[in-house]
Amino acid sequence: MSSKSAGSASTATPSAVPAFWPLAMANDMLQQGLELYARNAKFVEEEIRIHDDLRPKLATPSRLRLDLRTMALREYGQQGKGIPTLVNAPYAGHTAMIADYHQGQSLVETLLANGIDHVALTDWKSATADMKDLEIDDYLAQLVVAIDDLGGRVNLVGLCQGGWTSAMIAARFPEKVNSLVLAGAPIDTDAGDGPIKRMAHASPLAFYEDLVKLGGGLMRGKFMLQGWKNMHPEQHYIQSHIDLYEHIDDPAYLAKEEVFESWYENPLDLPGRWYLQAIRLLFKENRLAKGDFIALGRRLDLKTITCPTYLLAGAGDDITTPEQVLDAAKYIGTPAADIVQQTVPGGHIGLFMGARTLKEYWPGIARWIASQN
Structure with missing residues (x-):
């Protein structure tokens, strides 16, 4: 070599x-x-944190005004300046964080920034075993207590399932509601052709009764969460995990994901009696729209609602189809000139938490509410 x-x-x-x-x-x-x-290892740790450790938390500093059996009444802004605006969050398995999601992306924050000085929020509590026999009337009664404590007259904003209870209050006590906003709220549950309507009519009441029995007299939030996920299984069981894995080294993505999942993965339990009443009387028999629903001792007639009303629907909403919201105009007694009907892009959750909807549509709704004072 x-x-x-x-x-x-x-x-x-x-x-x-x-x-x-x-x-x-x-x-x-x-x-x-x-x-x-x-x-x-980082992916597994984050999965555990998202699904087991995180808990929902309201984004905007608030004051606890009332601590009732079924809800905590949260208060924002300044008291004594005009008629308060009460946001009635859904009692459908998730917390009131849907209305106060994240700094810079909060319905409460948007209302306060666009002419509304005093906002209150119904923060519904998860049902415990001793609450299994509470009825819709019990929740309506405590909503009335909240309104009376706020001065007896409010601008009422009903979100999703909080919309039909808000409509009930406006029909039962019209003098207590100065204006009404129904966003993604199922008022005419026979309208449209969404999966919730089909499921309610296709599944016998015994199916829901068995779920309540399995939950020890409660409708467990974890049962409902599985049902929601099964509506879009590819997103919840496959794509969401892929997305998390692909972004596991992106702190901004993880922070955003943690905030959302802290809300979504921590559902509330509902009283079994309340839940079965809602399924049978509202979603199977559509009694509210038909004028056959009895609330707090009186048959409700939606024609008694005569206050200015704003109806907001999501074009891609497969939980509450646009028709179920907008058809309320056919039943209420508000003059047509005082009814606003609006359909915006996006799905159900985006109506209340979506950055685009909060930026482009809710400021106008807030100014509409403020103009009613």
């Missing part, structure tokens, strides 16, 4: 020599394996 050849061999890297290829490959695989292991 020449000195030149010897010199070339002595300076060659191990990977340039065939004998060292297996060793170099093993080293590369080891490094990749360690990185993959660390990434997988």
Whole structure:
């Protein structure tokens, strides 16, 4: 071997020599394996944090005005400046965080920034075993207590399932409601052709009764959560995990995901009697729209609602189809000139939490509410 050849061999890297290829490959695989292991461990840790450790928290500082059996009444802004605006959050399995989601992306914050000085929020509590026999009337009664404590007359904003209870209050006590906003609220449950309507009519009442029995007299939030996820299984069981894995090193993505999942993955339990009443009387028999619903001792007639009313629907809403919201105009007694009907892009949750809807549509709704004072 020449000195030149010897010199070339002595300076060659191990990977340039065939004998060292297996060793170099093993080293590369080891490094990749360690990185993959660390990434997988981080992914598993984040999954546990999202699904087991995080709890929902309202974004905007508030005052506790009332602590009732079924709800905590939260208060924002300044008292004594005009008629208060009461946001009636859904009591459908998730917390009131839907109305006060994240700083810069909050319905409460949007209302306060657009002409409304005093906002209150119904923060409904998860039902405990001793609450299993509470009825719709019990929740309506406590909503009346909240309104009376706020001065006896409010601008009422009903979100989703909080919409039909708000409509009931406006029909039963019209003098207590100065203006009414129904957003994604199922008023005419026979309208449209959404999956919730089909499921309510296709499934026998015994199916829901069995779920309540399985929950020990309560409709467990975890049962409802599985039902919602099964409406879009590919998103919840596959795509969401893929998205999390792909963004596991992105702090901004993780922060946003944690806020949403702290709300979505922590559902509330509902009283079994309340839930079965809602399924049978509202979603199967559509009694509110038909004028056959009895609330607090009186048959409700939606024609007694004569206050200015704003109806907001999501074009892609598959929980409460636009027709179920907008058809309320056919039943209430408010003059047509005082009814606003609006359909906006997006689905159900986006009506209350979506950045675009909060930026482009809710400021106008807030100014409409303020103009009613």
